[in-house]
Amino acid sequence: MKKIEAVIRHYKLEDVKKALTDAGIVGMTVCEVRGFGRQRGHKEQYRGAEYTVDFMPKLKVEVVVDDPQLESAINAITTSAQTGNVGDGKIFISSLEDVIRIRTGETGVEAI
Amino acid sequence: MKKVEAIIRHYKLEEVKDALTEVGVTGMTVSEIRGFGRQKGHKEQYRGAEYAVDFLPKVKMEVVTSDEDLKSVIDTILQTARTGQIGDGKIFVTNLNEAIRIRTGETGADSL
Amino acid sequence: MIYRFGFALILTFLLSGFASTSLLADDVPEIRESGEVAAADEGLDSGNIAWMLTSSALVLMMTAPGLALFYGGLVRKKNILGVMMQCIFLMGLMTVVWALWGYSLAFGGTSPYVGNFDHLLLKGVIPDGQMAKSEWVKACIFCVFQGMFFIITPALICGAFAERMKFSTMCVFMVLWGTFVYCPIAHWVWADSGWLCEWNKQALYPAFDFAGGTVVHISSGASALICALLIGKRLGFGQEPMPPHNLTYTCIGAALLWVGWFGFNAGSALEANALAVNAFVATHFAAAAGVLAWSIAEWVALGRPSILGACSGAVAGLVCITPAAGAVNPIQGILLGLIAGFVCYIACTKVKNTFGYDDSLDAFGVHGVGGTVGALLVGIFATADVTGGRVGVIEGNAAQLVNQVVGIGAAAILAIVGSVILLKVLDATMGLRVSQEDEIRGLDLSQHSEEGYIFL
Numbered sequence: 001m002k003k004i005e006a007v008i009r010h011y012k013l014e015d016v017k018k019a020l021t022d023a024g025i026v027g028m029t030v031c032e033v034r035g036f037g038r039q040r041g042h043k044e045q046y047r048g049a050e051y052t053v054d055f056m057p058k059l060k061v062e063v064v065v066d067d068p069q070l071e072s073a074i075n076a077i078t079t080s081a082q083t084g085n086v087g088d089g090k091i092f093i094s095s096l097e098d099v100i101r102i103r104t105g106e107t108g109v110e111a112i
Numbered sequence: 113m114k115k116v117e118a119i120i121r122h123y124k125l126e127e128v129k130d131a132l133t134e135v136g137v138t139g140m141t142v143s144e145i146r147g148f149g150r151q152k153g154h155k156e157q158y159r160g161a162e163y164a165v166d167f168l169p170k171v172k173m174e175v176v177t178s179d180e181d182l183k184s185v186i187d188t189i190l191q192t193a194r195t196g197q198i199g200d201g202k203i204f205v206t207n208l209n210e211a212i213r214i215r216t217g218e219t220g221a222d223s224l
Numbered sequence: 225m226i227y228r229f230g231f232a233l234i235l236t237f238l239l240s241g242f243a244s245t246s247l248l249a250d251d252v253p254e255i256r257e258s259g260e261v262a263a264a265d266e267g268l269d270s271g272n273i274a275w276m277l278t279s280s281a282l283v284l285m286m287t288a289p290g291l292a293l294f295y296g297g298l299v300r301k302k303n304i305l306g307v308m309m310q311c312i313f314l315m316g317l318m319t320v321v322w323a324l325w326g327y328s329l330a331f332g333g334t335s336p337y338v339g340n341f342d343h344l345l346l347k348g349v350i351p352d353g354q355m356a357k358s359e360w361v362k363a364c365i366f367c368v369f370q371g372m373f374f375i376i377t378p379a380l381i382c383g384a385f386a387e388r389m390k391f392s393t394m395c396v397f398m399v400l401w402g403t404f405v406y407c408p409i410a411h412w413v414w415a416d417s418g419w420l421c422e423w424n425k426q427a428l429y430p431a432f433d434f435a436g437g438t439v440v441h442i443s444s445g446a447s448a449l450i451c452a453l454l455i456g457k458r459l460g461f462g463q464e465p466m467p468p469h470n471l472t473y474t475c476i477g478a479a480l481l482w483v484g485w486f487g488f489n490a491g492s493a494l495e496a497n498a499l500a501v502n503a504f505v506a507t508h509f510a511a512a513a514g515v516l517a518w519s520i521a522e523w524v525a526l527g528r529p530s531i532l533g534a535c536s537g538a539v540a541g542l543v544c545i546t547p548a549a550g551a552v553n554p555i556q557g558i559l560l561g562l563i564a565g566f567v568c569y570i571a572c573t574k575v576k577n578t579f580g581y582d583d584s585l586d587a588f589g590v591h592g593v594g595g596t597v598g599a600l601l602v603g604i605f606a607t608a609d610v611t612g613g614r615v616g617v618i619e620g621n622a623a624q625l626v627n628q629v630v631g632i633g634a635a636a637i638l639a640i641v642g643s644v645i646l647l648k649v650l651d652a653t654m655g656l657r658v659s660q661e662d663e664i665r666g667l668d669l670s671q672h673s674e675e676g677y678i679f680l
Contacts, residue, residue: 027147029147031143
């Protein structure tokens with residue numbers, strides 16, 4: 001099993017959710033994060049004090065998939081979250097040792 | 113070492129935290145997230161505009177534990193976070209290569 | 225170039241204004257000294273003064289924090305500062321316009337149709353060393369009270385183009401709108417010589433508008449609809465969710481509007497008198513009934529009442545009683561509030577969805593529709609018990625309904641035509657909308673380089 005963490009633009013969430021659902025992925029979690037990569041921040045001014053805000057607001061989408069689904073999930077995210085401009089985000093993949101559904105105690109792939 | 117990420121219901125947080133503390137867990141990180149799995153969202157209406165809210169608010173709890181304690185941590189979460197209803201959440205387990213306490217530089221199980 | 229010319233013009237105005245005040249400087253101490261004499265000695269009533277100053281402050285409070293929070297909570301969080309800035313900036317901008325020429329255009333002269341420039345730079349309104357104190361104090365209080373209406377009316381329109389209008393264009397639009405739409409309508413309805421003025425014996429169509437059903441709510445509501453249509457929908461409207469980001473703010477804002485409205489309506493008696501008492505109580509009752517009507521409609525239709533519904537119902541009730549507060553009694557106020565709550569509920573939920581326009585925060589649905597309902601109903605229910613003379617259909621004056629319809633129609637037509645012309649011109653010269661990219665980033669960052677919620 002793999003955990004996919006995708007950092008995406010806020011307004012792409014609905015598209016990504018739809019693409020993943022269409023690819024057969026049934027669950028996901030989302031949280032607000034801030035970060036930067038190639039896209040560097042903008043300037044904000046508060047009463048003359050200027051701040052460079054490097055940490056841009058983004059959404060982090062986390063999805064857990066069984067290994068055979070990994071590629072289609074990544075494709076779904078890449079195509080739906082892409083705008084072609086700097087700041088589209090990144091996808092991180094890590095291996096997951098186990099998944100447990102709290103309600104039933106099921107483990108492994110069944111619990112996804 | 114393992115990292116345990118548990119997605120649980122908001123109101124179970126205190127109970128799970130107390131139970132984990134009792135089995136010897138000394139630290140954890142909590143964040144508010146939104147997500148969905150089997151539990152379907154609900155509809156919200158704002159002046160006639162209807163929105164399907166799929167992403168339901170949940171709490172994500174992250175606990176790092178030694179390999180030996182993993183089972184008791186998972187069991188504790190399962191026992192306390194479970195209501196038996198859809199929406200109880202999931203537990204994800206990943207392998208952790210290293211943990212370091214920033215203040216002292218201690219590593220491994222000592223840093224937990 | 226156009227901007228430069230505009231700035232130069234404003235600067236000239238300001239300078240000539242300051243010049244005349246500096247001539248006054250010598251007189252000021254004298255005024256202070258005589259101020260120790262009891263106000264009543266010069267025909268001034270301290271109770272009236274206190275009430276009107278309080279009312280003016282209450283009406284200002286309606287724009288910010290009232291409307292700023294009410295609207296701010298309804299937008300997505302990347303746009304909260306955009307909306308709040310519109311409110312707070314209009315407080316500054318419209319006040320200065322009012323002082324320089326707005327008041328004069330609205331209340332100067334004796335023409336039934338337009339004001340004149342007699343009170344440019346508030347001549348005859350502020351102390352000039354010659355006028356009796358009783359004279360300028362009265363004018364000055366009226367001017368500042370009316371000035372608060374000149375702020376909130378354009379601010380109401382902001383609800384229609386929230387989350388997408390270019391800030392610079394909005395500023396120019398509001399100055400022009402205030403000058404060419406608001407001032408004439410205010411003159412028709414509230415200047416003693418106006419052709420719609422209810423207390424003008426020579427008026428062609430004396431229509432009831434106690435506190436601004438036509439001047440404030442129909443004018444802003446009709447213009448709001450035009451703005452929503454001409455500026456276009458928000459990106460992703462109808463496809464992606466755009467729920468309110470903080471209904472807590474919206475609720476606080478609605479509560480502040482409710483309280484501020486006591487100044488708006490009861491203050492429109494212009495004195496601390498019986499009419500003010502009736503207006504105060506009728507206003508309060510209408511708001512209360514509006515809450516019930518909208519909530520019950522939702523309860524029946526959707527199975528549960530919502531906080532946004534309750535807040536919207538209060539505002540709908542308040543809008544509806546605005547033209548009527550000085551002509552109906554408080555129990556009739558309850559009836560008006562109930563009707564408005566229900567009709568505005570239909571306007572904001574069913575009508576908007578049917579036609580598909582993006583009146584983002586329902587400026588038309590609540591103010592345009594609620595104002596129209598109120599202006600019609602006052603023509604039916606107006607009672608001599610409150611007005612002391614002028615009555616509506618029920619007490620035997622069927623022609624009053626015609627006057628009300630003419631008043632509504634005239635205000636709506638000028639608002640619509642004026643807004644279409646101004647928006648077309650501004651679209652061709654400055655552009656109405658922010659770029660697509662800026663709209664996606666949000667107005668907070670793209671228009672003001674600030675964020676409402678900072679991550680620290």
